[in-house]
Amino acid sequence: MSILEVKDVSIRYITGDFKDIGLKDFVVKKLSGKYKVKEFWADRHVSFSLKKGDMLGIIGTNGAGKSTLLKAVSGIMIPTEGSIHREGNIAALLELASGFDPELNVRENTFLRGALLGYTRQFMNDMYHDIIDFADLWDFEERPFKQLSSGMKSRLAFSIASMVNPEILILDEVLSVGDGAFKVKSESKMREIIQGGATTIFVSHSLEQVQQLCNKILWLHKGEQVFFGDDVDAICSQYQDFLDKKIGIHDVNPNICLTNR
DSSP, X not given: OEEEXXXXXXXXXXXXXXXXXXXXXXXXXHHHTOOOEEEEEEEEEEEEEEETTOEEEEEOOTTSSHHHHHHHHHTXXXXXXXXXXXXXXEEEEOSXXXXXXXXXXXXXXXXXXXXXXXXXXXHHHHHHHXXXXXXXXXXXXXXXXXXXXXXXXXXXHHHHHTSSOOSEEEEESGGGOSOHHHHHHHHXXXXXXXXXXXXXXXXXXXXXXXXXXXXXEEEEETTEEEEEESOHHHHHHHHHHXXXXXXXXXXXXXXXXXXXX
């Protein structure tokens, strides 16, 4: 039984003159027929399904639609077309640096971030020691958040977001946060959550991490689905050939995985 099913999902952004003009000019242009609207499809006709315990790696160059798709799967965005069915609660580690107040200290920001993620005050009270300990920030507990390095900020955000046991876990390039030692610790934490049965979606530019961690893979290119399947090594190999310009996007082998578009 699928715990997550994405069916023919397309996501559209609309841009136009309204971003640069005032209300009066907007009305005038609208009435005169000079108002211009542009459409941009970040994702087009993406379909895949995952079972409990699956780990899906999403690969693709910048602008492929990876982060937009994650926002739709996590419920932050609603697809323009298609549908997404989820079972159980979701923990999404997206844009780790967002959701903090630079003027508050580390302790205050920990509770603020927890509240934004929907954690109860009691949960945060119970988990606070573990969060700060995992992020290794005891010496900076009362320090204003704006004085932390970017690595420290990411460590705190990762620590807060990973202190749950979700049915679906969404990771957007988060295993690259912090220094070498923290990368090892964060990857170990993710393995712990995954081994607990969480279905995981993982976006990364590291093909090595995808090959080590994932049993399913989705390749996106300019919003279009190139491949979805379970032959992770073969698809990563073709993707690397594509990056090296050994093959074009239309020259990939369509017989190496379960599903391709």
